Amino acid sequence: MERMPTRILKFSNPTFDMEQTFTSGQCFRWNAHEGGGRYIGVVGGSILCMEARGACGYEVAVYGADMSDAALRRYLSLDVDYAVRQAVLARYDAFLKAAVASSGGIHLLRQDPFETLIAFILSGNNNIPKIKMSLEALCERFGEPIGTLEGRMYYAMPTAERLYAAGEDALSVRAIGYRKKAVYAACERIVTGKIDLEAPLSLSYELAREWFKAFYGVGDKIANCIVLFAYGKEEAFPVDTWVKKLLKVYYGVEKDHEAFIKSYFLEYPGYAQQLLFAHMRSSDRRGGSGA
DNA sequence: TTTCAGGTGGTGC
DNA sequence: GCACCACCTGAA
Numbered sequence A: 001m002e003r004m005p006t007r008i009l010k011f012s013n014p015t016f017d018m019e020q021t022f023t024s025g026q027c028f029r030w031n032a033h034e035g036g037g038r039y040i041g042v043v044g045g046s047i048l049c050m051e052a053r054g055a056c057g058y059e060v061a062v063y064g065a066d067m068s069d070a071a072l073r074r075y076l077s078l079d080v081d082y083a084v085r086q087a088v089l090a091r092y093d094a095f096l097k098a099a100v101a102s103s104g105g106i107h108l109l110r111q112d113p114f115e116t117l118i119a120f121i122l123s124g125n126n127n128i129p130k131i132k133m134s135l136e137a138l139c140e141r142f143g144e145p146i147g148t149l150e151g152r153m154y155y156a157m158p159t160a161e162r163l164y165a166a167g168e169d170a171l172s173v174r175a176i177g178y179r180k181k182a183v184y185a186a187c188e189r190i191v192t193g194k195i196d197l198e199a200p201l202s203l204s205y206e207l208a209r210e211w212f213k214a215f216y217g218v219g220d221k222i223a224n225c226i227v228l229f230a231y232g233k234e235e236a237f238p239v240d241t242w243v244k245k246l247l248k249v250y251y252g253v254e255k256d257h258e259a260f261i262k263s264y265f266l267e268y269p270g271y272a273q274q275l276l277f278a279h280m281r282s283s284d285r286r287g288g289s290g291a
Numbered sequence B: 001t002t003t004c005a006g007g008t009g010g011t012g013c
Numbered sequence C: 001g002c003a004c005c006a007c008c009t010g011a012a
Helices: A018-022 A069-075 A082-090 A094-103 A113-121 A128-142 A160-166 A179-192 A205-213 A220-231 A241-251 A257-264 A269-286
Strands: A007-012 A030-033 A038-043 A046-052 A057-064 A145-149 A152-155
Touching: A007 A069, A018 A030, A018 A038, A046 A145, A057 A145, A082 A094, A082 A269, A094 A241, A094 A269, A113 A128, A113 A179, A113 A220, A128 A152, A128 A160, A160 A179, A205 A220, A241 A257, A241 A269
Parallel strands: none
Antiparallel strands: A007 A057, A030 A038, A038 A046, A046 A057, A145 A152
């Protein structure tokens, strides 16, 4: 049975690239279909099916729960001026200039806080296919079914209450391993401690980052990812093994990463990090020198 | 078979 | 403070 979409949304945006954005590592519930010409993802209670239309236009079919045009624009940061960010960062140095050219189609998403918290707890000492595996398994087992699309059932992200009620042992989904403990601890803390995940919205970047580090299994790197990808705190510049590598190769920085970042990336640090990260990974795949 | 992967928390100094 | 190191597990 082929279902009718709840709504069709269209937008045109010269700085948004679907593939670059959904493969940038900030989200884990979008997947390529038909050789990358189409992406299907779950956002909240909706299944979104996105396809390019013309030069810089996209059409989004919404299934399941409705999604307003405003909600989609917020999720994709369509009203953020990335052209200005690109122009500013391209003037910094040759690496950022190249990164803007190769990966400038990335938009920072504004994702659900709880889903982002759990996804990045799963990301520790892990790789993207396995993160997606575990997250998807949690959704299939504990999330609300949204509907079937092209023969596949899609599930919403379960709530903290649901995961907490299931108990830690029940969270033993595929590839989760020892991260189960931290996932459960986060749910327990949120439910029993009545932790409000909206609270960091009104905190500064530094305070929001520390707020998340109070969760077991959330250190500096994961806290930075959460505040950047779910709260739009653009001062965040997550440092992982890839970023350490690029700071060394591009900038000759091997220690005191945080101090260098704070003194050098004065404008749009979060976006700069995403561009450099994507650029290094794409040069790496091409077997290039990285520059 | 071994090594590694978007790290973190615990331990020892 | 700071340098190690164990930790689940799937893929190469």
